[in-house]
Amino acid sequence: MAVRPTLDFLKTEAAGGVVLVGAAVIALILANSPWSADYFRLVGAPITIQIGGFTQTLSVQDWTKDGLMALFFFVVGLEIKQEVLKGEFSSLRKLALPVAAALGGMIVPALVYLAVNLGGAAAAAPQGWPIPTATDIAFALAVLALAGRGLPESLRLFLLALAIADDLGAVGLIALVFTSHVHFAALLGAGLTLAALVLLSEWTDAPFLLRAIGYLLLGGFTLKSGINTSLAGVAAALTVPVGPRRPGQEPVLRNFMRSLHPYVAFGVLPLFAFTATGISFEGMSFKDLLSPAPLGIAAALFIGKQAGVMTAVWIAIRSGLARRPTGATWLELYGVALLCGVGFTLSLFMGALVFAPAASLADREAVLGVVAGSVASMLAGAGVLSIAARRRRAARGEEG
Numbered sequence: 396m397a398v399r400p401t402l403d404f405l406k407t408e409a410a411g412g413v414v415l416v417g418a419a420v421i422a423l424i425l426a427n428s429p430w431s432a433d434y435f436r437l438v439g440a441p442i443t444i445q446i447g448g449f450t451q452t453l454s455v456q457d458w459t460k461d462g463l464m465a466l467f468f469f470v471v472g473l474e475i476k477q478e479v480l481k482g483e484f485s486s487l488r489k490l491a492l493p494v495a496a497a498l499g500g501m502i503v504p505a506l507v508y509l510a511v512n513l514g515g516a517a518a519a520a521p522q523g524w525p526i527p528t529a530t531d532i533a534f535a536l537a538v539l540a541l542a543g544r545g546l547p548e549s550l551r552l553f554l555l556a557l558a559i560a561d562d563l564g565a566v567g568l569i570a571l572v573f574t575s576h577v578h579f580a581a582l583l584g585a586g587l588t589l590a591a592l593v594l595l596s597e598w599t600d601a602p603f604l605l606r607a608i609g610y611l612l613l614g615g616f617t618l619k620s621g622i623n624t625s626l627a628g629v630a631a632a633l634t635v636p637v638g639p640r641r642p643g644q645e646p647v648l649r650n651f652m653r654s655l656h657p658y659v660a661f662g663v664l665p666l667f668a669f670t671a672t673g674i675s676f677e678g679m680s681f682k683d684l685l686s687p688a689p690l691g692i693a694a695a696l697f698i699g700k701q702a703g704v705m706t707a708v709w710i711a712i713r714s715g716l717a718r719r720p721t722g723a724t725w726l727e728l729y730g731v732a733l734l735c736g737v738g739f740t741l742s743l744f745m746g747a748l749v750f751a752p753a754a755s756l757a758d759r760e761a762v763l764g765v766v767a768g769s770v771a772s773m774l775a776g777a778g779v780l781s782i783a784a785r786r787r788r789a790a791r792g793e794e795g
Contacts, residue, residue, distance in 0.1 A: 411537070411657075411659075411660025412531075412537025412540075413537055415668050419668040429750060438456040439456065439731065441453070451618065461618060464625065465624040467659050467740075468566065468626075468629050468665075469631055470652065471562050471566075472630070474652070475562075476632060476637075477649075480648075483525060488718070491711055493557040497557050498707060499707025500530065501561065501564050504703060508691040508692060509521055515598060515786050520691075523749050523761065526740060527696045530736075531558075531736065534556060535666060535734040535737045536558075539780065546723075549723055566626060566629050570597070570626050573745075576621045582616070585617045588613045596634045600641065601704040632651075635648050635651055667743075667744070668739075668740065672762060689764030692742070692765055692768055696771075696772055697768045697771045697775070700733075700736035701729070701732045704731075704732035726786075727780065734774050734780075736771070736772025737770065737773050738769050739769045
């Protein structure tokens, strides 16, 4: 049975997914309306932050991507730590299926993308292969909650664990692929700050303000070092103590998850969707969607994800390495595999890293590919899960 924090997480994530969809739709409408100039002026407005010797000027869009999204990755890191200690990653037997599914769901989409973009076409962009490797937890869980009413809770836990493993893989890709020029003085500062946070983790009763200052220092040093701030978010989360401050109090890790997750689900992620998906279709045609980069992304998300996840799941279960989620059918697992093709947030995030600067033709095409592949996966997954749910209801009616 799922622990209470996991159930609360699922409910918040599903509701946040609905808000996320709304923010993306509003951005697309504004970017192609008479107010488009105002929208792009807003997301491109420069903001300067100066604290002592630290000075950084970025646009609203870039502060959201490189600043606020670090908080999203901090929560992802908390979720990973929670699942490793007491959840779906707490034993090798539990870990096997979601990790195998996540690996299959990263490798096959990357290969599908490269197959489309290594043909020598003039507009090919093979460097975009990491974009379709991610799964959007919020969107996927929102669709599962809406379309999969009455399906086993084990499916939701499986999708959650799979998506978290997928996110961990995406963070690793960001570290390996999107780090180029490193400023070693800032990197040293980040390392020393992280070491201090590790030491501070032994003091479970430490004031929150002290931890917050450490997290901000780590984020600032990482931003200046040239390494993506997503890594700082995950690393900081792993230093959060597990135990309670005092006997009878809520554990620090659980308190952080409960307190921060609503702000991320209903604030950070919708704001990122609002600033990242607002692309103008002016000067673009349906032909642009069929160019190698967007076509490769869409095909990788819709075809590669479901193929990779289902193949890995089938091999893991048939080989005896893992067990099928309790009470789940193969049709229901296929519906979940389809939902893994909803890349959205992290796919847009990596697309912005690959095809910077934002609003370039390549970046707009990448957004088109992510939206097309994610929507197709969302609709197909919802359809399959709705059929599976109806079958369960019919079976219960026959039994009654």
